[in-house]
Amino acid sequence: MIRCKRVYDAVEEADGQRVLVDRLWPRNKRKQDLQGQWLREVAPSAALRKAFHQGELDFAGFTRRYQQELAAHPEHWYPLLDLATKGTLTLLYAGKDTECNNARVLAEWLEDELDKRGPGSSPVCYAR
Numbered sequence: 001m002i003r004c005k006r007v008y009d010a011v012e013e014a015d016g017q018r019v020l021v022d023r024l025w026p027r028n029k030r031k032q033d034l035q036g037q038w039l040r041e042v043a044p045s046a047a048l049r050k051a052f053h054q055g056e057l058d059f060a061g062f063t064r065r066y067q068q069e070l071a072a073h074p075e076h077w078y079p080l081l082d083l084a085t086k087g088t089l090t091l092l093y094a095g096k097d098t099e100c101n102n103a104r105v106l107a108e109w110l111e112d113e114l115d116k117r118g119p120g121s122s123p124v125c126y127a128r
Contacts, residue, residue: 004103007092016088026094042076059100
């Protein structure tokens with residue numbers, strides 16, 4: 001199962017493997033509090049992130065371009081597939097928007113890749 005969760009939400013046992021998938025370290029978050037790993041290379045490029053946050057791209061455009069970046073660099077996200085097949089994988093993000101964020105796009109991408117390899121589960125994204 002692949003889940004998405006804000007990095008500021010409480011750590012739960014049900015999180016399984018926790019991976020921060022943002023390019024920038026979240027404000028006011030200490031590294032020892034992450035209780036997981038940080039894979040900044042799997043995040044959208046700085047140019048794409050900036051274009052989206054400045055309103056140059058809507059979420060659909062952001063999603064298309066981020067998926068193109070993911071397709072071009074499977075070495076960045078492929079290790080996450082292994083974690084997802086071993087149990088729950090929680091993709092952490094810092095943004096306030098729980099629906100339109102890079103973790104959701106990445107979770108759907110990973111689920112599609114898992115489906116190509118066999119039965120998978122749907123990504124679950126939530127906020128508190």
